Amino acid sequence: MIPDSFRHVRAWVFDLDNTLYHPSARLFDQIEVRMTDWVMRTLSVTRDHADHLRATYWRLHGTTLAGLMREHGVDPVPYLEDVHDISLTHLTPDAELARGIANLPGRRFVYTNGSAPYAERVLAARGLSGLFDGIYGVENADFQPKPDETAYRTVFAKAGIDPAEGAMFEDDPRNLLVPHAMGMQTVHVAGLATHESHIHYHTDDLSGFLARILE
Numbered sequence: 001m002i003p004d005s006f007r008h009v010r011a012w013v014f015d016l017d018n019t020l021y022h023p024s025a026r027l028f029d030q031i032e033v034r035m036t037d038w039v040m041r042t043l044s045v046t047r048d049h050a051d052h053l054r055a056t057y058w059r060l061h062g063t064t065l066a067g068l069m070r071e072h073g074v075d076p077v078p079y080l081e082d083v084h085d086i087s088l089t090h091l092t093p094d095a096e097l098a099r100g101i102a103n104l105p106g107r108r109f110v111y112t113n114g115s116a117p118y119a120e121r122v123l124a125a126r127g128l129s130g131l132f133d134g135i136y137g138v139e140n141a142d143f144q145p146k147p148d149e150t151a152y153r154t155v156f157a158k159a160g161i162d163p164a165e166g167a168m169f170e171d172d173p174r175n176l177l178v179p180h181a182m183g184m185q186t187v188h189v190a191g192l193a194t195h196e197s198h199i200h201y202h203t204d205d206l207s208g209f210l211a212r213i214l215e
Helices: 027-043 047-061 064-072 076-083 095-102 116-125 149-159 173-181 206-213
Strands: 011-014 107-111 134-136 166-170 185-189 201-203
Touching: 027 047, 027 064, 027 076, 047 064, 064 076, 095 206, 107 149, 116 134, 134 149, 149 173, 166 173, 173 185, 185 206, 201 206
Parallel strands: 011 107, 011 166, 107 134, 166 185, 185 201
Antiparallel strands: none
């Protein structure tokens, strides 16, 4: 039963984008446009080439930013400020999700490959402010992104998270590989299930899933 699988969990770690809000909000559509614009301006390349680099670096390095830092030595701070300067008007408060998160036993965290200030804006728009014991962005992992193991270890050490007592909720299956290897319960939050051995559970309804945990 689901509740038994989570009875030992005392650290609940949630990704942000497309996890704590539904992908239909399409925030990443805005972010990807700003990423491409930034790459085009900064590297003086065409839009098509900038878009190619954006996607390629995400695939090879975990995030576009990681690729830009490793291959071009870019300053991550202005990049993060620029690409996350988006409209959040598509987000609405979710009282059911807020109740589910608030009722989880133990400590609760957000850990995103975006920036912590952006995460705080999204949480406010979703009515989830004040529910988490820590909000960690890629800057808190020394700009190393998920799925790099060093990124998880850095953030978990700062948060005081014991993976053996943790659960990770993510929309990107590859970002659950390291948490699974570290001994965490893993939950894939997405419309389509992926049947991979490092994923313990899948849900397309996070609020409903949390309610089942708390039964």
